[in-house]
Amino acid sequence: MQAEIIAVGTEILLGQITNTNSTYIARGLAELGIDSYYQTVVGDNRQRLSTVIEIAAQRNDLVILTGGLGPTKDDLTKQTLAHYLNVALVEDQAAMQKITAWFATNDKVMTANNRLQALYPAGAQPLTNHNGMAVGAFYQSENSADFLLLPGPPRELAVMFDSEAKPKLAAAYGEQAQIYSRVMRFYGISESELATRLQPLIDEQQAVTIAPYAKTNEVTLRLSAQAMTETAARGMIDKVDHQIKATIGPYFYGYGDDNSLVTTVINQMIAAKLSITAAESLTAGLFQSTIGSVSGVSAIFPGGFVTYANEAKHQLVNVPQAIIDAEGVVSEATAKAMASGAKQQLNTDVGISFTGVAGPGTLEGQPAGTVWIGLAYRDRPVKAKQYHFAGNRQQIRERSVMAGLDLLRHALNEDTDLKNNTNFCSLFACNSNFEQL
The missing domain is CATH 3.40.980.10 (MoaB/Mog-like domain)
Known part of the structure; x- marks a missing residue:
C-alpha cells in the first residue's frame, strides 16, 4: 500500500x-x-x-x-x-x-x-x-x-x-505491515568514517534500512524494519544493532531521538550516585552549564569553579604555582592538578578540568584548538588527554565540553564496580529504547 x-x-x-x-x-x-x-x-x-x-x-x-x-x-x-x-x-x-x-x-x-x-x-x-x-x-x-x-x-x-x-x-x-525504528547515537566518529566502516553491512541489508545522519558534534543511525508485529521487527533490528556495535561499538553511547551525550552520562552518574565537580578555564563554565540542563543533576553536582586566570587556578583549586611556572597552563600537569584540586575542594567522586586555547590567537606558543582535559575519577590515578579541535572560538569550547563528557562516559563504562551493579546495568547497559514510528 x-x-x-x-x-x-x-x-x-x-x-x-x-x-x-x-x-x-x-x-x-x-x-x-x-x-x-x-x-x-x-x-x-x-x-x-x-x-x-x-x-x-x-x-x-x-x-x-x-x-x-x-x-x-x-x-x-x-x-x-x-x-x-x-x-x-x-x-x-x-x-x-x-x-x-x-x-x-x-x-x-x-x-x-x-x-x-x-x-x-x-x-x-x-x-x-x-x-x-x-x-x-x-x-x-x-x-x-x-x-x-x-x-x-x-x-x-x-x-x-x-x-x-x-x-x-x-x-x-485493513492490517498492514508497520515500520518500526530504532535510533543509535555515536560520538567521536565522523559521518563519512561511520558510513565507510559500515558500508559492507549497509550494502547487504534488505530487511533493515540503515540511515546515517550527521548531528552537531555527533552522528546517529536510524535502523528501520517493516513487519506485521513489533516482535518480528525487533528481532531483525536487534541482529543489525549487534553487528554495528561489533564494528564501531566504542563510539556508541545510547539510543533514542531525544537523547544526548550529556543526558546519557549524567543520568548514569545519578544512577551510580557519583558526585562531580569541574574546574574550567577556556570553557568558562560551559561544561557546568551543559550538565545543569539535565533534570536531577543537583543530586550529584554541588557546584564547581571557573578558573580563567592563572591566579584563580592557584587560589580556587590549589594548582601549585610551580606547575604553572614550569609547565604552563596549557599542559597535562595543569589539567591534572585542576581536576584533582576541584575534586578535593568539594569532596566529590569525580573532578574534571578544561584548560587550553579557545582562540583566535595562540597561548604559550600553542595554537587555537589545543585543549587538555583532566579527569580525577574516584580513587583511580588522575589522567589528562590532549585534543586538537578545529573551528571558531565557540566551536572549540563546545567540542571541548563534548570531549569531556565522552571521557566521563568511558570512565563509567570501564568502572568494574558499576558493571557489577545489577540495578545500574538494568538501567543502562541493556537499554534498547525501541520505537514504533
Missing part, C-alpha cells in the same frame, strides 16, 4: 510558511503501515495541480491532498480533483449548518463563496472539520487511486486526520 502527499499552496513554494502537514501525515501513515515514497508541493494553479494529481494517481494507491479547501479564489483543490474524477461537488448539510450558524452567532454577513467550504466530491465520504469550516473527504475509486482531502491549517488538519481519516483508512485497507 503506497501513498503520496500533495501539499497545495503557493505560500509553501515561496517559503512563507513551513510545510509541517506532510511531516505529520507521513508519521500517521507509517503507523498504519502505509508507505509514502513521494511528497509533492504545488502552487495554487489549476493546471499544475491537475498535472500532479494525475502523476500521483498513476504511481500510488492513495493520494492525499492538503490545503486549498477554503472559500477564496485560489482555493482550487476540491474543484480540480472533482474535475479529474469527473464528478460533481455536493454539499455536506452538517458542514453548511455549522458555517451559517457561525456567521449568525458572530453577527456577520455570509458571502456566497463561504458555501464552497461545505462542498466535497460526489461519491466521497465527508470528513468533519472539528476546528474549522472546510469539510474534508475520502474518495475510494474502483479504477484509480483513492483520494483524501484535508484542510491546510495544521490545527484543523491534525484533528481531522487523527479522528476522521485514520479510522477510515484503517477500515479500508
Whole structure:
C-alpha cells in the first residue's frame, strides 16, 4: 500500500510558511503501515495541480491532498480533483449548518463563496472539520487511486486526520505491515568514517534500512524494519544493532531521538550516585552549564569553579604555582592538578578540568584548538588527554565540553564496580529504547 502527499499552496513554494502537514501525515501513515515514497508541493494553479494529481494517481494507491479547501479564489483543490474524477461537488448539510450558524452567532454577513467550504466530491465520504469550516473527504475509486482531502491549517488538519481519516483508512485497507525504528547515537566518529566502516553491512541489508545522519558534534543511525508485529521487527533490528556495535561499538553511547551525550552520562552518574565537580578555564563554565540542563543533576553536582586566570587556578583549586611556572597552563600537569584540586575542594567522586586555547590567537606558543582535559575519577590515578579541535572560538569550547563528557562516559563504562551493579546495568547497559514510528 503506497501513498503520496500533495501539499497545495503557493505560500509553501515561496517559503512563507513551513510545510509541517506532510511531516505529520507521513508519521500517521507509517503507523498504519502505509508507505509514502513521494511528497509533492504545488502552487495554487489549476493546471499544475491537475498535472500532479494525475502523476500521483498513476504511481500510488492513495493520494492525499492538503490545503486549498477554503472559500477564496485560489482555493482550487476540491474543484480540480472533482474535475479529474469527473464528478460533481455536493454539499455536506452538517458542514453548511455549522458555517451559517457561525456567521449568525458572530453577527456577520455570509458571502456566497463561504458555501464552497461545505462542498466535497460526489461519491466521497465527508470528513468533519472539528476546528474549522472546510469539510474534508475520502474518495475510494474502483479504477484509480483513492483520494483524501484535508484542510491546510495544521490545527484543523491534525484533528481531522487523527479522528476522521485514520479510522477510515484503517477500515479500508485493513492490517498492514508497520515500520518500526530504532535510533543509535555515536560520538567521536565522523559521518563519512561511520558510513565507510559500515558500508559492507549497509550494502547487504534488505530487511533493515540503515540511515546515517550527521548531528552537531555527533552522528546517529536510524535502523528501520517493516513487519506485521513489533516482535518480528525487533528481532531483525536487534541482529543489525549487534553487528554495528561489533564494528564501531566504542563510539556508541545510547539510543533514542531525544537523547544526548550529556543526558546519557549524567543520568548514569545519578544512577551510580557519583558526585562531580569541574574546574574550567577556556570553557568558562560551559561544561557546568551543559550538565545543569539535565533534570536531577543537583543530586550529584554541588557546584564547581571557573578558573580563567592563572591566579584563580592557584587560589580556587590549589594548582601549585610551580606547575604553572614550569609547565604552563596549557599542559597535562595543569589539567591534572585542576581536576584533582576541584575534586578535593568539594569532596566529590569525580573532578574534571578544561584548560587550553579557545582562540583566535595562540597561548604559550600553542595554537587555537589545543585543549587538555583532566579527569580525577574516584580513587583511580588522575589522567589528562590532549585534543586538537578545529573551528571558531565557540566551536572549540563546545567540542571541548563534548570531549569531556565522552571521557566521563568511558570512565563509567570501564568502572568494574558499576558493571557489577545489577540495578545500574538494568538501567543502562541493556537499554534498547525501541520505537514504533
